[in-house]
Amino acid sequence: xxxxxxxxxxxxxxxxxxxxxxxxxxxxxxxxxxxxxxxxxxxxxxxxxxxxxxxxxxxxxxxxxxxxxxxxxxxxxxxxxxxxxxxxxxxxxxxxxxxxxxxxxxxxxxxxxxxxxxxxxxxxxxxxxxxxxxxxxxxxxxxxxxxxxxxxxxxxxxxxxxxxxxxxxxxxxxxxxxxxxxxxxxxxxxxxxxxxxxxxxxxxxxxxxxxxxxxxxxxxxxxxxxxxxxxxxxxxxxxxxxxxxxxxxxxxxxxxxxxxxxxxxxxxxxxxxxxxxxxxxxxxxxxxxxxxxxxxxxxxxxxxxxxxxxxxxxxxxxxxxxxxxxxxxxxxxxxxxxxxxxxxxxxxxxxxxxxxxxxxxxxxxxxxxxxxxxxxxxxxxxxxxxxxxxxxxxxxxxxxxxxxxxxxxxxxxxxxxxxxxxxxxxxxxxxxxxxxxxxxxxxxxxxxxxxxxxxxxxxxxxxxxxxxxxxxxxxxx
Numbered sequence: 001x002x003x004x005x006x007x008x009x010x011x012x013x014x015x016x017x018x019x020x021x022x023x024x025x026x027x028x029x030x031x032x033x034x035x036x037x038x039x040x041x042x043x044x045x046x047x048x049x050x051x052x053x054x055x056x057x058x059x060x061x062x063x064x065x066x067x068x069x070x071x072x073x074x075x076x077x078x079x080x081x082x083x084x085x086x087x088x089x090x091x092x093x094x095x096x097x098x099x100x101x102x103x104x105x106x107x108x109x110x111x112x113x114x115x116x117x118x119x120x121x122x123x124x125x126x127x128x129x130x131x132x133x134x135x136x137x138x139x140x141x142x143x144x145x146x147x148x149x150x151x152x153x154x155x156x157x158x159x160x161x162x163x164x165x166x167x168x169x170x171x172x173x174x175x176x177x178x179x180x181x182x183x184x185x186x187x188x189x190x191x192x193x194x195x196x197x198x199x200x201x202x203x204x205x206x207x208x209x210x211x212x213x214x215x216x217x218x219x220x221x222x223x224x225x226x227x228x229x230x231x232x233x234x235x236x237x238x239x240x241x242x243x244x245x246x247x248x249x250x251x252x253x254x255x256x257x258x259x260x261x262x263x264x265x266x267x268x269x270x271x272x273x274x275x276x277x278x279x280x281x282x283x284x285x286x287x288x289x290x291x292x293x294x295x296x297x298x299x300x301x302x303x304x305x306x307x308x309x310x311x312x313x314x315x316x317x318x319x320x321x322x323x324x325x326x327x328x329x330x331x332x333x334x335x336x337x338x339x340x341x342x343x344x345x346x347x348x349x350x351x352x353x354x355x356x357x358x359x360x361x362x363x364x365x366x367x368x369x370x371x372x373x374x375x376x377x378x379x380x381x382x383x384x385x386x387x388x389x390x391x392x393x394x395x396x397x398x399x400x401x402x403x404x405x406x407x408x409x410x411x412x413x414x415x416x417x418x419x420x421x422x423x424x425x426x427x428x429x430x431x432x433x434x435x436x437x438x439x440x441x442x443x444x445x446x447x448x449x450x451x452x453x454x455x456x457x458x459x460x461x462x463x464x465x466x467x468x469x470x471x472x473x474x475x476x477x
Contacts, residue, residue: 035117038124041131048110048138049203051103055145056264056357056422057275059099061301063149063458064422069441070307070415071339075284075299082300087449088438092462092477100149101461104142108156111139116159126197133193137205137213140186144217147179148426151457151474155182172470173460180221187214202260203356208234209262212360215368220430228372231365234261240362242392247320250341254356261360268347268354275353281339281420282326289329292348303337303419306441311416316394321419341420363389363417367410374406382406389417407431429456452476 034040065071067085078086081095090097114135118128146153152173160166191210199206211234218227234240243249243259254260267273282290282297303322311318323340325333344353366385373382379401386409387397393416398409414427428434435451442449454476465471 035121037121038127041114041118041121041123041127044110044114045131045134045204048107048114048135051107051110052138052141052264052359053266053273053275055100055103055107056359057266057277058280059096059103060145060422061277061280061420062096063100064425065420066301068424068428069304069437070419070424071301072304073300074302074337078300087447088442088451088455089449090455090458092459092465092473094459094461097149097458098461098463100145101464104146105154105156107142108139109159111135111142112156112159115139129193130197130199133190133197133210134205136186136190136193137210140183140190140210140217141205141213143179143183143186144213147176147183148220148429149458150460151176153179154471155179157182171468173472180217183217184214187211187217201265202256202263203265205262208237208239209360212261212365215365215372219368219371222375224372224375228369228376231369231372234365235369240365242362242366242388244392246317246392249358249361250320250343250355252344252346252355254358257358259362260358261362261365262358264357264359266354266356268344268352274344274347274349274351275342275355275357276351277339277342277355277357278344278347278353279350281341281343283336283338285326285328285336287328287330289327289331291345294329295348295350297338298350301339301420303339305337306444307415307419308337310412312395314394315416316392317416317419321416339420358421363392364423367414367417370406371410374403374410377403379403379406386410386413389413393417 035044062082062085066073066082067088067090073082073086079095080093084090084094085096114131118132123131143153152175154171155174155178156169156171158169160169187210190205191207191214194205194207194210197207211230215227215231215234218224218230240261241258243257248254249257249259255263255265266275278291278295279298280300281302282288282299283302284297284299286294286296288294288296308318308322308324311321321339321341323338324335326336326338327333342353342355342357344355347353366388370382370385373379373385383398383401383406386406390397390413401409411427411431411433415424418424425434428437434456435453438451454474457474459477460471460473465473
């Protein structure tokens, strides 16, 4: 029965063997009455996309920023899980890791459900292509987070119709190379299927989103020529452009901007549809007057001094990304460092933020393309794309950089461009710089913490190993 229970962790939403054929609650899918027409598939896809709200609301930012030199906790009673990430000392019991594991596998299971049912329903060829393309993107999107964080993970490409099928399936972890092969295959096919498809919203997978993510996958696996080619295709689409006002990317009304490629929608005023960024990015003060009703922040993910100092003089992104003082209920202002991105200053309810999270955007395409060019011996051409991002930020262009200098310049640029967007940890791991950067940061701050060799991967969640010991644990944990 262990594999059956594990698959609950992977998002099947099953209850028990006896209940399998008599699904009653609305959130469970009954094969008899569902997946009968295009609207059913659209509904299923909407539910699959919705799962990404929980993935990005805190978990990815905690892992991507709090675990690096970008951010720190500044409040008196952090949870054990928060402290572990702040000190880069994750344990298998960390709740944020469990959230990523269960949310990503839930998305994979839902995507597989859709993929397995398309051929049995009377849909047009165009509908089948679109639904398949979106589902493949979502599966690849989830696996990309899993493989970067955990390395070897189970590969599930099928939808299960009975508990016996689940119990018979091989749920052991497969080599990361095989996971990447699946991701690349899924994204390549998704890009082909979605080519020419007009979508209603940038919260849906598009050909641009599939190619952008594929470019990031190729960079991660050091296939630089392939990365260069596919990212150039995104640029040549001429579908996207840099948003002139950087701040607009992260404030209310940031829907469907020209820079956005793939975004996670949040809605204030609807229970369960908002995000928590307004709380976690702002100071843990009861005497602030920056929100309606004087809502208190939590101080969980705040910029470090080093992060604030990373902005060059004149960088327009600084004022849009970090605050340096807060208004108090007394009317005076007091010095505080805090994050501004995705903070909804119109809400006074924790977890009710209505600013969308832009997961993939054009600035990332330009900087990734510059990285791919630099890695393939085209450093001078790479400067053009680095400087496009710098120009938008109000900075002077760089020139005359060597390949090694360009690598560090891109690291610096990505840090300030994507602060609080969950990129930093993944960027440093991808470039092999995590230990160098973080161990220097800890040393410079007089801290005894270090990032050991094994900590470039996160531990497999203890809950999943308790359910299925065959998963095993990553070395060192």
